[in-house]
Amino acid sequence: MFKVARIGLRLTTAMAVVTALALPATGKELVINSDSSFPAIKAAFEQAIVGFEKENPDINVTFNVFDNEAYKSAIRNFLSADAPDIATWFAGNRMLPYVDAKLFAPIDDVWAENNMSETLKSAESSVTHYGKKWAIPYTYYQWGVYYRKDIFDKLGIAVPKNWEEFKQAGETLKANNIVPMAIGTKFPWTAAGVFDYLNLRTNGYDFHMALTRGEIPWTDPRIRKTMANWKELLDADFFLENHAANSWQEALPPLVNGKAGMYLMGNFIVEPLREAGLTDETLGFFQFPVIDPAIPTAEDAPANTIHLAANATNVAEAKKFLAYFARADVQSAMNETMSQLPVNSKSTVADDPFLRAGFEMLSNVNGGLAQFFDRDAPAEMAKAGMEGFQEFMVKPDRLDAILARLETVRQRVYQ
Amino acid sequence: MFPTPVQQTSRPTRIAYQIALPVALVLWLLPLIGVALTSIRPAADITAGNYWGWPSSFNLIENYSAVFTNSPLAAYILNSFKVTIPTVIGAIALSSLTGFALAIYKFRSNLLIFFLFVAGNFIPFQILMVPVRDLSIQMGVYNSVWALIFFHIAFQTGFCTLFMRNFIRTLPFELIEAARIEDVSEFKIFWHIVLPLMRPALAALAVLVFTFVWNDYFWATVLTQGAHAQPVTAGLHALNGEWIAAWHLVSAGSIVAALPPVLMFFLMQKHFIAGLTLGAVKS
Secondary structure: OHHHHHHHHHHHHHHHHHHHOOOOOOOEEEEHHHHHHHHHHHHHHHHHHHHHHHHHOEEEEEEEOOOHHHHHHHHHHHHHHHOOOOEEEEEEEHHHHHHHOOEEEEOOHHHHHHHHHHHHHHHHHHHEEEEEEOEEEEEEEOEEEEEHHHHHHOOOOOOOOHHHHHHHHHHHHHOOEEEEEOOOOOOHHHHHHHHHHHHHHOOOOOHHHHHOOOOOOOHHHHEEEEEHHHHHHHHHOOOOOOOOOOOOOHHHHHHHOOOOEEEEEEHHHHHHHHHOOOOOOOEEEOOOOOOOOOOOOOOEEEEEEEEEOOOOHHHHHHHHHHHOOOOHHHHHHHHHOOOOEEEOOOOOOOOHHHHHHHHHHHHHOOEEEOHHHHHHOOHHHHHHHHHHHHHHHHHHHHHHHHHHHHHHHHHHHOO | OOOOOOOHEEEEHHHHHHHHHHHHHHHHHHHHHHHHOOOOOOHHHHHOOOOOOOOOOOHHHHHHHHHOOOOOOHHHHHHHHHHHHHHHHHHHHHHHHHHHHHOOOOOHHHHHHHHHHHHHHOOOOHHHHHHHHHHHHHHOOOOOOHHHHHHHHHHHHHHHHHHHHHHHHOHHHHHHHHHHHHHOHHHHHHHHHHHHHOHHHHHHHHHHHHHHOOOOOOHHHHHHOOOOOOOOHHHHHHHHOOOOOOOOHHHHHHHHHHHHHHHHHHHHHHHHHHHHOOOOOOO
């Protein structure tokens, strides 16, 4: 395809010059398309590729970087028309359309030969579809509650472990004129984060996955239970006012300024908060509290993956690279650069209290790892769902209408 | 005389005017002031909610250099020039020819063709989105600067033709008749007589079209994707991080992106204003 070729050409020139100088031309090629346009992620990839070329001097790697957003619309195009050997994508149901369209190839042999069911165990279920493995997960990050440690200490609030303690912590904060939780739902994925956790804690991982796969009606009484828990928080004024007018980023100032106590978010929240002056003494992290003790804890931990394209030309080289990418040392180094968590259980985690806390939490999860609502559910369902959650947070009385609407969408989407 | 000059009005009116003017100016410039102020803030100010207050530190050099080192903004700006300059040349070259033909020759469908050019201006261009995208794919230019160049030339030529035709109409027709009597070929009449007289119109149109095309955002996002072809208006988002909108960098980038048309305006201010009124009155 014209457009892919053009992007590839421009971006790979630099890479090609480097490799052409370093390598004898024996003709083995490997083409990787990636969405890693952000500096840290790009650097991590480049560093890993340099390492791979050092170990395999006979393979010439072409690394095409796409703009992060443009990649999402380009991938179907290039996978069918002018396939690279390897493409980056996401774990969970988000990869299903490409699996179903036979654009990704199964790589069970790579998993078996390298004993990955052991090393990549925590993310295994999220790359398995129809009993086959479709990807190598190489990075993920945790979700959880980031809170103002100094405020909690001052008010004598202990880290809440269960629902009652959580609500009680909120009451104490409110009594001191502090909003319990900051949130901005202008871009409504943040509300989906709240839903994910409430549903995972109320009904468990298997139910949540069945729901996002479209197997459970939205009018199910168990969903109503989740929403009832949510309503408890809404009735108690747990969330920042006017949240629907702010992006998640615009809801950070209250946390920084001590006007809000907690924020349910992914680990990427730490960097801007540190920039704004919060330290490891004033900012803390805890696992979302347990609601029903009978249900094993599950977490949101979105993983990024690399895939073998079904139309790849250099399959042997690609499989070599997939195995390389799953290795503990490679993942340790890459994730140190990206400030994220390696998936390989034998990897080392960067020396950062939040990454360590996340790694420890995720290593002890026995319920399962969800990929986040908009990766687990198909795009159309995710969109309707997130809008519904946002609406619910503003107008909880409309619950029946919202659930009925989501159910209509479900019946259309998952036919 | 209407309106009465301010100097001749009563004292209270003058005072009210002197107060209202700067207030209105500041109010009107407030968004721009906000952008300029944000462009020199550190990211920490934005996370801490300090949007309008005094910046906690002045990061003029850091932010403006980050715009060029951390993102492909320079490539986007280059794309903007690659799109804008050929469009200006193409649209003006075509429209001076069409304008000449429509103004000088009397043929039966003259008025109809002229109206067709004018009618193009009345089409809300958003409705062309899908057909133009499909057309550019079939032509094999989708997602390259050529898609934008072709479209902008085609679309701008309508307005430019109206402008040129009306301008050439104001030229004394005797000039052309005199040349014809001397047996000068029609193209030479265009080249040696009409074109030199059109210079003010050409300059005014060049400035206008440059500004229109440079500031275009809609087609930039419809017809191109990514740093190899997208102009700067669409490329500003590349300054954002994966999770965080880096408003301080986006602001700095916006100011950089706004500079060429602003410079163009100040350099050719006279033509710009002339361009807005040219052809409005027929003498």
